[in-house]
Amino acid sequence: MQFLNPLGLLLLGLIPILLLIHSLKPKAKEVSVTTFFLWNEALQEQPSGFRINKLLKNLPLILQILIILLSTLALIQPIWLWNSQQYGNMIIVLDSSASMKTRNEGQIRFDAARQKALELIDKLPLLSKALIIDAGTPPQVKIHFSDDKQKLYSAIYDIQPTDTGGDLENAKFLALSFFSAARDDQIFIITDGAGGEIEKITGIHKNITPLLVRGGEQNIGITKFEIRKELQGQDNYQILLEVKNFNPTSAKVHIRLRINNSSISNPTVSLNAGEKKLLFFPYSGFFSGIAEARLTSNDDFMIDNQAHAVLKPARTIKVLLVTQGNFYLERMLEAYPNFDLEITDKVPQPWRTKTVKKDIVIMDRIKPPSTISGNFLLIDAYSSNIPLSTEKSFLPTSLNGDKNHPIMANIDLNGINVESATETKAEAGVKAIVESEEAGLIYTYEKEQLRAVQFTFDLTRSDLPMKVAFPILMNNIFRWLHPNKFEPTTENTTSGSSYPLHLKNNAQEITVQTPSGKKERHQPVSSPYYFENTKEVGIYLVSQGKNKQFFAVNLLNERESDIQVPEGFKNTDSEGALNLIADSAIVEHHLWSLLFFVAASFLALEWYFWVKPSWKQSI
Amino acid sequence: MLETQQVDPFLETDFLERLEHLMLLTKKKAKGANLGEHQSIRSGGSQEFLDYRTYQPGDDLRYVDWNVYGRLGRLFIKLFKAEKEQSVYILLDMSASMAAGNPLKAIYSKKIAAALSYICLANMDRVMVSSFNDRMHFSKTPERGRQVYFLILEFLRSLKAEGITDLNAALTEFASSARKNGVVIILSDLLSESGFEQGMKALEYQNLDINLIQILDQKELMPTLNGYLKLKDWESGTQDVMTVDKHLRDLYRQKMESFLLRIKEHCHAIGADYFLTETSTPFDTFLIEYLIEGNLIK
Incomplete structure (x- = not known):
């Protein structure tokens, strides 16, 4: 017997008080x-x-003392320990990460892992239950504790290996959250141990048993694939490719690099054991279409033998500037080569028609009409659609910026002076990114189709336009307001990560076609809409009515590509694992709930015999 | 305290008519000077022949047996059993404790006193009703005749239950002033801490026919008190705090039983008749049935 909370014994101090109360006349x-x-x-x-005897014959007092004793016992949390031959429950964590797709004699590692899981269920002891966790990204419970073997088999067959990196550690924590030491539960993690996580994961708990699957350990893979614009030249780009040899021996690999099926380069690279090489390939031409890098190596892990990037050229951004005249702002906007700038000194009419096709609308000290969609930069101009109330003017001092906000990236606010600003009171949804000691100076606001950056001061009444921070700030603002058109980009992400889809206004429904051809329908509620199901590497097609856009998903996960099963790690087969849980174990049984229940029963008895008659008498 | 008005009406006329057929029984012979309805050891004028004795000058010539004279030539006087009056003393305990009970013990005892008085007066006995608490409160000397009944009623109405009981003192005082012989009927709850034995002894020395009627309330015999109480003596005002529970109630009942047994045994020892009644017993039932059965009246 153990007590987890001996401090609970202090409750016994109530007994003398109780005796005193009962002795009072x-x-x-x-x-x-x-x-x-x-x-x-x-x-x-x-x-x-006689008085002592009388106290002893006092049934309510005896019951109250018993209630205190039982409550005290419950509070100190006694644990009854005994040797048990009883089987606990079984928690099976099945690794479904990309490395589990490693080929081995006509099968993949996951097939062997699934087989181990099925064997465990086959031998599930009577009265024991099993819980199955898919250790994908994110980990999820496929079936809660159940002794229905058919359901358990079905749950195991439902788990499919993905092209994403695994999250075995979180899967372990998820398993531990269902673990009960009192029942002597066992957690079995069926994995290939790729990425070297296995020691870290299994080492911390005696009831976690790894079941390793081996086989097929030859791999050379792509670990980086990026395309960027060269500083020199209008259409000059650089393709970056990182390749790593995960084998214990040196190897040669042939690389095929193509853009829109046109070959860019086909080098053969020699790599020593464990060597990683960073390769650069120049590219001049139209930045559009799909770039593909492929290794012709016939190794055991195919997923990292390819990488894609969807090339998206910079597009013209239509900008409307409504101002009575702002020299610095106008000069800066004119400097952007892909800005189609329209300047007007009055609010254009009809407002909706004139602004709906503009990518960015800048209102400089001119109040905009009501609008519920669009990207706005409001400089000392206040929209009724942004919940920001204005008050008196003030002289701001000591400017501070939210360094974590993308608009504030690389901005130095030191030395910037603002002569006068409008004191504002921000309501829900409005976020200050630059503040003075007195009030906010720059806010952001996002609601459904409306995105806005709000300046509460006149640029011409500050020295901000003359500071280095000004073009950087504006550039950050334009990127934040309209990120997908700003410059040539590659539309790609890593498997398992969410991907932001920038949609046309009022998109009701989109269809996403995965690389394997499976189509998924989604009802986006905002733009960007974050697409989560990137478990497959390859090109995804997003259809929004007639508009189509692509994005690529790559593994590019060095840890996952390292498919070597850790050597020297004790491998337990499923038979051994079952023997493990068959061993007798010290079983803990928490008694506090039982004690509280008995205390509550005595309380009810007390009420029935003592309080209830008094109550009846009183009515 | 008992108010006099509370005793009215005392006894119904119908009930009084029933009482006329009853008479008080006595274990000792009456020694009254006047003729009454009780047997006397003195020869007297009743029809029941007792003996002869020689004539002496002054004897009533009506009692000379002329037939014997004719045969023997000597004068003999016929002696008959004389029906003599007797003196009945009814002593009412009018201490404060008699004001307790439901109905009040004082009223109950007054009714018994009134009824017994009426029975005695109807039988030509001399009756004296007196009250006592820690001393005697005498009324008039014993009187006879039915008209006395109204005087007795008047006296009873005037009585108030007050003061401390001291049976020994009161009864000793009475014994010292009472005539010998006679019947004494004591109506009391006998709830006196100082006891009663000494007083009863004094009565016994006077050769009185002692009849003790103890009147108690049901709650005195079987108390229902419960809880944490400050008990206060009805007469002296002495008080003590105690927790009355079943256990203490049981102890009290044992004490009460011992107390009653002590009274009974003492009465038996001095040849007194002892009657116990409780106020919940109807007064007429007690008087007609219980006292007849107990040979106090017939």
């Missing part, structure tokens, strides 16, 4: 009697120690 009721001398004689003959 109420004010005696005066009664006149004619036979006083007989009562007195009777009292004299009452045996000594």
Whole structure:
């Protein structure tokens, strides 16, 4: 027997208090009697120690003491320990990460892992239950504790290996959250141990048993694939490719690099054991279409033998500037080569028609009409659609910026002076990214189709336009307002990561076609809409009505590509694992709930015998 | 305290008519000077022949047996059993404790006193009703005749239950002033801490026919008190705090039983008749049935 909370014994201090309370006498009721001398004689003959006996015969007191004793016992959290031959429950964590697709004699590692899981279920002891966790990204419970073997088999067959990196550590924590030491549960992690996580994961808990699957350990893979614009030249680009040899021996690999099926380069690279090489390939031409890098190596892990990038050229951004005149702002906007700038000194009419096709609308000290969609930069101009109330003017001092916000990246606010700003009070949804000691100076606001950056001061009444921070700030603002058109980009992400889809206004439904041809329908609620199901590497097609866009998903995960199964790690087969859980174990049984239940029962008894009659009497 | 008005009406006329057929029984012979309805050891004028004795001058010539004279030539006087009056003393305990009970013990005892008085007066006995608490409160000397009944009623109405009981003192005082012989009927709850034995002894020395009627309330016999109480003596005001529970109640009942047994045994020892009644017993039932059965009246 162990006690987890000995401090609970302090509750016993209530017993003397209780005895004291029961010893206290109420004010005696005066009664006149004619036979006083007989009562007195009777009292004299009452045996000594009668008061103690009376207390002992006091049923409510006995019950109350019992309630305190039981509550104290419950509070100190006693644990009853005993040797048990009883089997606990089984928690099976099945690794479904990309490395589990490693080929081995006509099968993949995952097939062997699934087989181990099925064997465990086959031998699930009577009265034991099993819980199955898919250790994908994110880990999820496929079936809760169940002794229905058919359902358990079905849950295991439902798990399919993906092209994503695994999240075995979180899967372990998920498993531990269902683990009960009292039942002597066992957690089995069926994995290939790729990425070297296995020691870290299994080492911390005696009830976690790894079941390793081996086989097929030859791999050379792509670990980086990026395309960027060269500083020199309008259409000059650089393709970056990193290749790593994960084998214990040196190897040669042939690389095929193509853009829109046109070959860019086909080099053969020699790599020593464990060597990683960074390769650069120049590219001049139209930045559009799909770039593909492929290794012709016939190794055991195919997923990292390819990488894609969807090339998206910079597009013209239509900008409307409504101002009475702002020299610095106009000069800066004119400097952007892909800005189609329209300047007007009055609010264009009709407002909706004139602004709906503009990518960015800048209102400089001119109040915009009401609008619920679009990208706005409001400079000392306030929209009724942004919940920001204005008050008096003030002189801002000591500017501070939110360094974590993308608009504030690389911005140095030191030395910037603002002569006058409008004091504002921001409501829900409005976020200050630059503040003075007195009030906010720059806010962002996002709601459904509306995105806005709000300046609460006039640029011409500050020295911001003359500071280095000004073009950087504006550039960050334009990128934040309209990120997908700003410059040539590659539309790609790593498997398992969410991908932001920039959609046309009022998109009701989109269809996403995965590389394997499976189509998924989604109802986006905002733009960008974050697409989560990137478990497959390759090119995804997003259809929004007639508009189509692509993005690529690559593994590019060095840890996952390292498919070497850790050597020297004790491998337990499923038979051995079952023997493990068959061993007798110290079983803990928490008694506090039982004790509380008994205490509550005594309380009910007390109420029934004591309080209830008094209550009845009173009514 | 008992108010006099509370005793009215005392006894119904119908009930009084029933009482006329009853008479008080006595274990000792009456020694009254006047003729009454009780047997006397003195020869008297009743029809029941007792003996002869020689004539002496002054004897009533009506009692000379002329037939014997004719045969023997000597004068003999016929002696008959004389029906003599007797003195009945009814002593009412009017201490404060008699004001307890439901109905009040004082009223109950007054009714018994009134009824017994009426029975005695109807039988030509001399009756004296007195009250006592820690001393005697005498009324008039014993009187006879039915008209006395109204005087007795008047006296009873005037009585108030007050003061401390001291049976020994009161009864000793009475014994010292009472005539010898006679019947004494004591109506009391006998709830006196100082006891009663000494007083009863004093009565016994006076050769009185002692009849003790103890009147108690049901709650005195079987108390229902419970809880944490400050008990206060009805008469002296002495008080004590105690927790009355079943255990103490049981002890009290044992004490009460011992107390009653002590009274009974003492009465038996001095040849007194002892009657116990409780106020919940109807008064007429007690008087007609219980006292007849107990040979106090017939």
